Amino acid sequence: MAVVNKTAHLFDKTRLEALLNRRFFYAPAFEIYGGVAGLYDYGPSGSSLQANIINEWRKHFIVEEAMLELDTTIMTPAPVFETSGHVARFADWMVKDSKTGDVLRADHLVKNVLEARLAGDKEARGQAALPKEEEKDKKKKKKAVKATAVQLPDQVVKDYEFTLAQLDNYGGAELGELCRKFDIKNPDTDNEVTEPQQFNLMFASSIGPTGQHPGFLRPETAQGHFLNFSRLLEFNNGRVPFASAQIGRSFRNEISPRAGLLRVREFTMAEIEHYVDPLDKSHVRFKEVRDVALDLLDRNVQFAGSTTPTKMTIGEAVDKGVVANETLGYFMARIYLYLLKVGINPKRLRFRQHMANEMAHYATDCWDAEIENSTGWTECVGCADRAAYDLTVHSNKTGHPLVVRQALKDPIVTEKEVPEFNKKNFGKTFKQDAGALQKYIEGMSEEELSKIKGELAQGSTTVTLDGKSFQLSSDLLQVERKTFKQSVREYTPNVVEPSFGLGRILYTLLEHSYWSREQDVERGVLSLPPLVAPTKVLIVPLSAKEEFDPLVREISSKLRRAGIFSRVDDSNTSIGKRYARNDELGTPYGITVDFASVQNHTCTLRERDTMDQRIGPIDQVIATVTELVEGEIDWVEACKRLPAYDGVQAID
Amino acid sequence: MAVVNKTAHLFDKTRLEALLNRRFFYAPAFEIYGGVAGLYDYGPSGSSLQANIINEWRKHFIVEEAMLELDTTIMTPAPVFETSGHVARFADWMVKDSKTGDVLRADHLVKNVLEARLAGDKEARGQAALPKEEEKDKKKKKKAVKATAVQLPDQVVKDYEFTLAQLDNYGGAELGELCRKFDIKNPDTDNEVTEPQQFNLMFASSIGPTGQHPGFLRPETAQGHFLNFSRLLEFNNGRVPFASAQIGRSFRNEISPRAGLLRVREFTMAEIEHYVDPLDKSHVRFKEVRDVALDLLDRNVQFAGSTTPTKMTIGEAVDKGVVANETLGYFMARIYLYLLKVGINPKRLRFRQHMANEMAHYATDCWDAEIENSTGWTECVGCADRAAYDLTVHSNKTGHPLVVRQALKDPIVTEKEVPEFNKKNFGKTFKQDAGALQKYIEGMSEEELSKIKGELAQGSTTVTLDGKSFQLSSDLLQVERKTFKQSVREYTPNVVEPSFGLGRILYTLLEHSYWSREQDVERGVLSLPPLVAPTKVLIVPLSAKEEFDPLVREISSKLRRAGIFSRVDDSNTSIGKRYARNDELGTPYGITVDFASVQNHTCTLRERDTMDQRIGPIDQVIATVTELVEGEIDWVEACKRLPAYDGVQAID
Incomplete structure (x- = not known):
C-alpha cells in the first residue's frame, strides 16, 4: 500500500477556496448581480455534503435518542421576540468611520488591529515572518489589516494579549474605551471611529396586507420549540426528560460579514432543546460517555488571560464541577463524538466555557465547541443550560402554563x-x-x-x-x-440546548480535509470520510464507447441496490484527469471499466488518498466497496481481499 | 383476512382536523400568542411525514435522473426580482370593505359568493341539501359564506357557472366588473367592496446595517437556480439537457389565508429546472412513460365553460399537441407516478392546463396537477415550460451570458x-x-x-x-x-419547471388517507402508505414490566438494522388504546410483546387497516414486516406466511 504524505505542502487557503469555487461546493449568492456579503449558495457538491452532515446528525441525535422533531416557521411576529429578549438584546456593537460612515463591528475591529500589531511586533523581534499577502488583498479590493514590523514595549504586548483573551467579555462602553486607549482607527481609511452603538441583528418584515403586524426572521430555531412545549409534552405522554430537535434556516443581519461561510446572514442550524427536571439534571446515559476526554478551556483560565485548555474526561469535569451538570456534560461528549464522526480533526477541537458577561444573563453554564481553522478558533456548536428562562417568560407573557405536572408517588x-x-x-x-x-x-x-x-x-x-x-x-x-x-408537583423544566451551526462545521471540515499531493501542489485532494462525501463511488468507463454501457449500468444498479451513491463520469477526458477532478470532489473510491472488464467481468478499485488500485471480479469489488463505505472494513483490509492492479489487464 | 369498510362514514373534516391537532401533525404557529393566519408548525408526526415525502421526492426525481441539487438563499436583493418581473407582477387583487377596511382577495370573494348562491339554488330546486354548518362556523368566529335556498333564473345559473369555470382568467378590472354585475358584497358585513387593487405578495426586508439594500424573501426557489446556470452547466461538463433541483422554504404574504395548510405564508417547496435545447424538446426517457394515462383538462374545454377532464395517455396527448412537447409530458407523467407513490388517490387527481391570461406571458404551456379535497380542486404541482424567459432577462440585465455553447459536429x-x-x-x-x-x-x-x-x-x-x-x-x-x-452554436436553453407545494400534497394526502372504523365513527384511522408513514412499526409491550425490556430492545435493534423506523409505546394504558392512538398516527404495523413472547420468543404482528393479527417467531415477524414496509409483499402474502393469532398465546 502506498504511503501518503498529506503534509508535504503548507495549508494554502487561497488554493482551497479556488477548488471549492471551481467544483461548486458553494459560491457567493447573486454573484452575477455582484453578490451580497454574507449570502452563499451551495452547489451540487456542497448540497450533498450538507445533506450527509444533516443525515448523520439526525441519526446520531434524533433517532438515537428518539427526540421529537419539529419544523416551525421562520417568520415570527414581533411579540415573541419582545418576550424572549431578542428585540432588546440580540445586537452587536458597531462603530462608524467618522468621515466615510462605513460600518464596522466593534469587537472585530479591536481584534484585527491588536492582532496585526502583535504580528508586527513578532516580526520586529525576529520571531516570525509576516505573510506576504499584500498583492492578493489588493485584488480582492477588501483590505486586510496590514501588519508592519514595529516592536512594542513588553507591557503593551501583555496588555494586548490580555485584552484579546477576554474580548468576548466586553460591552459597548468597554469597546469604545479600548479604541481610545489603544488608538484604534478604521484600518481602511485611518479615520477615527465613533462610539459603539447597538445594532439589532434580526431581519425585520411585516406580515399581512395592512402592514400592521411587524415580524422578524428568526435568528435561531429555539423559540419555535419553546412555544410548542405543551404539545410536545403531551405527545411524550407527559413524561420528562425528553428533547425536541429541529433542523432549519435562520437569519442574522450581520454588520459586515467578511469570513466566508464562517459568518453569514442566512444559515442552516440544528438545535436540540432537552427538557429536564431542575432538581435532577443527571442523565441516564451519562455513564456511556464518562470516559470521553475533551480539551476544556474554562472561564477561570480565560479570565486569567490564558487560552491553554486542559484535557479531562467529561466524567471528571462534572465530578469536579468544571461542567455544571451531567446533562450538559452528556451533550458535550455527544457533540464531540458527532464532530469526529463527520471528519473534524480532534486535535483542532476544544470546548470553551462562556465568561460571565458573555453568557446570556439567565444561563447557568455554557460551553462552545470551537474548531480551529485558518481564521483561528471558531464557535461551531453552543451547548448551554438555559435554565427555566424561556419557558417562564413566554408563560408569564401569554398566561399559558408551560409546566410539567408530575404525579407524586x-x-x-x-x-x-x-x-x-x-x-x-x-x-x-x-x-x-x-x-x-x-x-x-x-x-x-x-x-x-x-x-x-x-x-x-x-x-x-x-x-x-x-x-x-x-x-x-x-x-x-x-x-x-x-x-x-x-399529590401533583408542578414545575417549569430547565432546558439544555446544543445548537449547531452546520455551515461552520461544513467549512471547517473542508479545511481539515484538504491537502495537496506531494509531487504536485496543484493537485488538491479533499479527504472527506465516506460517511459525508458527496459521492461515494465514481464509475469511470475507459471511454464513452457503447460497449461499456452494459457494465456501467450493471455496476450503477448494483451499487444503488446496496445503498451506495455513485456517479458515472464518461466525459471526454483522460481517466487520470477524471480521477483528479473527483479527488477535488472528495470521492473516496473509483471503479474503472475497460476492455478487460468487458471480457473478464472484472474491474479495478481505486482509493482516493493512496491512489492505490486493486482488481477483482465486479461483484467482489462491489461487496468490498460497500463494506468500505459503511465503515466495516478499512483499506488495509480491502487490500488483503483484492490483488494489486499493475496497470495491465489481461486481454486475449 | 378481515374485510374493511372504509366508507361507512362520510368524510368529516372537523373530525380529521381534531385528530391532526390532537396528534400534533401540525398546529397554528405562535398559538399561545394567538397565532398568525397562514403560519403553521409541524409537530413530530407532521415533520416525519414531510421528511418521508421529501425523501421519496429526492429518490424519485433527483437520484433517478442524477439531477444537480442546489441550496440557495431565501433572502434576495431587490434587483433580482425586479428583473424577474416579481416586483411588478407577483401580486394578487385585493378589495377592501368600504366601511370596515377589511381586506379580501378579489377572486376568492367572487368564487365564494357565486358558489354559495349556486348551492342555494340547488337547495331551492330540491337537488341538494345545504350543509348544516352554521353552528360550527359561529364558534370559529370566521364566517363561511352562508348559502340560502333561493332559486335563480336558469340564465343566471349558466352565467355563474361560466364565470367560475374561467375565474383564473380574470384580471383586476374584470373582477371589479363582476362584483358590480353580480352585486357581490363582503359577506361578513354586507358592505360594498372597493375596486380591486394589486398587492405584492413578497415579504420585504432590508439587508445590512445601513438599510440601503432592499431585499425580499423568495416566493419560489427558481431564481436561485437560474442565477447559478453557468456554474451548473460547467459542473455538468457543458452538456444539455440536465436539471437542477432544490427543496427549500419559500414565502408569500397571502392577503387573507384561511384554508389551513392549503394556503400559507411560509411553505416548503421542491422545484426542478430542466434545461433543454429549444430546437429539440424530445426526452430520451419519454418512451418509459408513454402509456401513463392522465385526466387532462385542457384550456379549450375550460374556455367553453366546462370542467370535465379527458382521460388520455401522455403519449397521445403529446402526439395530438394537447401537451406542448415530450419533455413537458415526461414530467407530467413522472409527477403523476410520484403522487401515487406517496398515497394520493388517482381518482382525485387531474392535470389542468393554464388558460391564456392565467399563464405567465412568457410561458409556452403550463399544466397544474390538481388534487381534489374537501375545499375543491387544489393546485399542488405546477409544470410549466418557461421557455428562455428567465435566463434571457437575467443575462440581459447583468451582461453575464447564460447560454449553452454547443460544438457543431x-x-x-x-x-x-x-x-x-x-x-x-x-x-x-x-x-x-x-x-x-x-x-x-x-x-x-x-x-x-x-x-x-x-x-x-x-x-x-x-x-x-x-x-x-x-x-x-x-x-x-x-x-x-x-x-x-x-463551429459553435450558442443558444439560451428553454426551461421546463415542475414545482411542488409539499404542504399541499401533505394535507391532501391526509384527507385521502383518513377514514373512521365502521363500528365507531370516533375511531379515526390514517391509512398512510408505509413509504411515508411517520413510524413504520409500533412495538407494544404488554406492560412496562422490566421482563419485556430485553425483547423490546432486541426487536428495536433488529428493525433498526433492517432500516425500519420503529417506536416503542410502553405507556401506562391498554394495548387497544395504544393501537387506536397509533391508527391515528398512521402507523401501519404493530408488534406486541407479551408473556408468551418471553417464553416462546414469538410475537404478534398487527395490520392497521384490517386490525388482523398474526403470530410467529420474532425473526420471522421482523423479516415479514421488513418486506411489507419495503413494498415487496402485501398483507395477503404476509398472511400466508404467518398463522392467524387467535388472541391466546400458549404459555406453559
Missing part, C-alpha cells in the same frame, strides 16, 4: 394554621372595614396566626390595620390547624 | 458579400462623412451589396446618404464574396 402532606371567619358577624361588626381586615388576616404568616390563635383561646385579640385597632373574639374569627395533601 | 459554412474599404483613400476622399458612409455600407443587405459590386465592376457606383450623393469607384471600395465557418 408519595403525596406531600403539610399542616398549617388557617383563619376561619364567621362572615355574618364579622361583616356586621366591622362594616366597611370588614373586607380589608379579612384580607389582612388571611395574608398573615404562620407565626402571626399562631399568636392570634393563642390570644383568641384566652378570650380576644387586637389587630391593627392602617393605624386603626380592631378587637376580635372567637365568635368572629377562629384559627384552626389543617392538613393539606399535595 | 459539422460546422455551418456560409458565404456572403463583404465590403472592403481602402481606408486611406476613403478617408481622404470623404473626410468628415467617411465614418457615417462606411457604417451605412457595412449595414447594407446582401442584395444591395451585390448590386454595388456589379456597378463597381462597371466602373463606379453612387450611394445616397441623408440626401447627399457619394460616388465610389473600386480604388475606394471593393465588394468580395467570402466564406464563413461557424
Whole structure:
C-alpha cells in the first residue's frame, strides 16, 4: 500500500477556496448581480455534503435518542421576540468611520488591529515572518489589516494579549474605551471611529396586507420549540426528560460579514432543546460517555488571560464541577463524538466555557465547541443550560402554563394554621372595614396566626390595620390547624440546548480535509470520510464507447441496490484527469471499466488518498466497496481481499 | 383476512382536523400568542411525514435522473426580482370593505359568493341539501359564506357557472366588473367592496446595517437556480439537457389565508429546472412513460365553460399537441407516478392546463396537477415550460451570458458579400462623412451589396446618404464574396419547471388517507402508505414490566438494522388504546410483546387497516414486516406466511 504524505505542502487557503469555487461546493449568492456579503449558495457538491452532515446528525441525535422533531416557521411576529429578549438584546456593537460612515463591528475591529500589531511586533523581534499577502488583498479590493514590523514595549504586548483573551467579555462602553486607549482607527481609511452603538441583528418584515403586524426572521430555531412545549409534552405522554430537535434556516443581519461561510446572514442550524427536571439534571446515559476526554478551556483560565485548555474526561469535569451538570456534560461528549464522526480533526477541537458577561444573563453554564481553522478558533456548536428562562417568560407573557405536572408517588402532606371567619358577624361588626381586615388576616404568616390563635383561646385579640385597632373574639374569627395533601408537583423544566451551526462545521471540515499531493501542489485532494462525501463511488468507463454501457449500468444498479451513491463520469477526458477532478470532489473510491472488464467481468478499485488500485471480479469489488463505505472494513483490509492492479489487464 | 369498510362514514373534516391537532401533525404557529393566519408548525408526526415525502421526492426525481441539487438563499436583493418581473407582477387583487377596511382577495370573494348562491339554488330546486354548518362556523368566529335556498333564473345559473369555470382568467378590472354585475358584497358585513387593487405578495426586508439594500424573501426557489446556470452547466461538463433541483422554504404574504395548510405564508417547496435545447424538446426517457394515462383538462374545454377532464395517455396527448412537447409530458407523467407513490388517490387527481391570461406571458404551456379535497380542486404541482424567459432577462440585465455553447459536429459554412474599404483613400476622399458612409455600407443587405459590386465592376457606383450623393469607384471600395465557418452554436436553453407545494400534497394526502372504523365513527384511522408513514412499526409491550425490556430492545435493534423506523409505546394504558392512538398516527404495523413472547420468543404482528393479527417467531415477524414496509409483499402474502393469532398465546 502506498504511503501518503498529506503534509508535504503548507495549508494554502487561497488554493482551497479556488477548488471549492471551481467544483461548486458553494459560491457567493447573486454573484452575477455582484453578490451580497454574507449570502452563499451551495452547489451540487456542497448540497450533498450538507445533506450527509444533516443525515448523520439526525441519526446520531434524533433517532438515537428518539427526540421529537419539529419544523416551525421562520417568520415570527414581533411579540415573541419582545418576550424572549431578542428585540432588546440580540445586537452587536458597531462603530462608524467618522468621515466615510462605513460600518464596522466593534469587537472585530479591536481584534484585527491588536492582532496585526502583535504580528508586527513578532516580526520586529525576529520571531516570525509576516505573510506576504499584500498583492492578493489588493485584488480582492477588501483590505486586510496590514501588519508592519514595529516592536512594542513588553507591557503593551501583555496588555494586548490580555485584552484579546477576554474580548468576548466586553460591552459597548468597554469597546469604545479600548479604541481610545489603544488608538484604534478604521484600518481602511485611518479615520477615527465613533462610539459603539447597538445594532439589532434580526431581519425585520411585516406580515399581512395592512402592514400592521411587524415580524422578524428568526435568528435561531429555539423559540419555535419553546412555544410548542405543551404539545410536545403531551405527545411524550407527559413524561420528562425528553428533547425536541429541529433542523432549519435562520437569519442574522450581520454588520459586515467578511469570513466566508464562517459568518453569514442566512444559515442552516440544528438545535436540540432537552427538557429536564431542575432538581435532577443527571442523565441516564451519562455513564456511556464518562470516559470521553475533551480539551476544556474554562472561564477561570480565560479570565486569567490564558487560552491553554486542559484535557479531562467529561466524567471528571462534572465530578469536579468544571461542567455544571451531567446533562450538559452528556451533550458535550455527544457533540464531540458527532464532530469526529463527520471528519473534524480532534486535535483542532476544544470546548470553551462562556465568561460571565458573555453568557446570556439567565444561563447557568455554557460551553462552545470551537474548531480551529485558518481564521483561528471558531464557535461551531453552543451547548448551554438555559435554565427555566424561556419557558417562564413566554408563560408569564401569554398566561399559558408551560409546566410539567408530575404525579407524586408519595403525596406531600403539610399542616398549617388557617383563619376561619364567621362572615355574618364579622361583616356586621366591622362594616366597611370588614373586607380589608379579612384580607389582612388571611395574608398573615404562620407565626402571626399562631399568636392570634393563642390570644383568641384566652378570650380576644387586637389587630391593627392602617393605624386603626380592631378587637376580635372567637365568635368572629377562629384559627384552626389543617392538613393539606399535595399529590401533583408542578414545575417549569430547565432546558439544555446544543445548537449547531452546520455551515461552520461544513467549512471547517473542508479545511481539515484538504491537502495537496506531494509531487504536485496543484493537485488538491479533499479527504472527506465516506460517511459525508458527496459521492461515494465514481464509475469511470475507459471511454464513452457503447460497449461499456452494459457494465456501467450493471455496476450503477448494483451499487444503488446496496445503498451506495455513485456517479458515472464518461466525459471526454483522460481517466487520470477524471480521477483528479473527483479527488477535488472528495470521492473516496473509483471503479474503472475497460476492455478487460468487458471480457473478464472484472474491474479495478481505486482509493482516493493512496491512489492505490486493486482488481477483482465486479461483484467482489462491489461487496468490498460497500463494506468500505459503511465503515466495516478499512483499506488495509480491502487490500488483503483484492490483488494489486499493475496497470495491465489481461486481454486475449 | 378481515374485510374493511372504509366508507361507512362520510368524510368529516372537523373530525380529521381534531385528530391532526390532537396528534400534533401540525398546529397554528405562535398559538399561545394567538397565532398568525397562514403560519403553521409541524409537530413530530407532521415533520416525519414531510421528511418521508421529501425523501421519496429526492429518490424519485433527483437520484433517478442524477439531477444537480442546489441550496440557495431565501433572502434576495431587490434587483433580482425586479428583473424577474416579481416586483411588478407577483401580486394578487385585493378589495377592501368600504366601511370596515377589511381586506379580501378579489377572486376568492367572487368564487365564494357565486358558489354559495349556486348551492342555494340547488337547495331551492330540491337537488341538494345545504350543509348544516352554521353552528360550527359561529364558534370559529370566521364566517363561511352562508348559502340560502333561493332559486335563480336558469340564465343566471349558466352565467355563474361560466364565470367560475374561467375565474383564473380574470384580471383586476374584470373582477371589479363582476362584483358590480353580480352585486357581490363582503359577506361578513354586507358592505360594498372597493375596486380591486394589486398587492405584492413578497415579504420585504432590508439587508445590512445601513438599510440601503432592499431585499425580499423568495416566493419560489427558481431564481436561485437560474442565477447559478453557468456554474451548473460547467459542473455538468457543458452538456444539455440536465436539471437542477432544490427543496427549500419559500414565502408569500397571502392577503387573507384561511384554508389551513392549503394556503400559507411560509411553505416548503421542491422545484426542478430542466434545461433543454429549444430546437429539440424530445426526452430520451419519454418512451418509459408513454402509456401513463392522465385526466387532462385542457384550456379549450375550460374556455367553453366546462370542467370535465379527458382521460388520455401522455403519449397521445403529446402526439395530438394537447401537451406542448415530450419533455413537458415526461414530467407530467413522472409527477403523476410520484403522487401515487406517496398515497394520493388517482381518482382525485387531474392535470389542468393554464388558460391564456392565467399563464405567465412568457410561458409556452403550463399544466397544474390538481388534487381534489374537501375545499375543491387544489393546485399542488405546477409544470410549466418557461421557455428562455428567465435566463434571457437575467443575462440581459447583468451582461453575464447564460447560454449553452454547443460544438457543431459539422460546422455551418456560409458565404456572403463583404465590403472592403481602402481606408486611406476613403478617408481622404470623404473626410468628415467617411465614418457615417462606411457604417451605412457595412449595414447594407446582401442584395444591395451585390448590386454595388456589379456597378463597381462597371466602373463606379453612387450611394445616397441623408440626401447627399457619394460616388465610389473600386480604388475606394471593393465588394468580395467570402466564406464563413461557424463551429459553435450558442443558444439560451428553454426551461421546463415542475414545482411542488409539499404542504399541499401533505394535507391532501391526509384527507385521502383518513377514514373512521365502521363500528365507531370516533375511531379515526390514517391509512398512510408505509413509504411515508411517520413510524413504520409500533412495538407494544404488554406492560412496562422490566421482563419485556430485553425483547423490546432486541426487536428495536433488529428493525433498526433492517432500516425500519420503529417506536416503542410502553405507556401506562391498554394495548387497544395504544393501537387506536397509533391508527391515528398512521402507523401501519404493530408488534406486541407479551408473556408468551418471553417464553416462546414469538410475537404478534398487527395490520392497521384490517386490525388482523398474526403470530410467529420474532425473526420471522421482523423479516415479514421488513418486506411489507419495503413494498415487496402485501398483507395477503404476509398472511400466508404467518398463522392467524387467535388472541391466546400458549404459555406453559
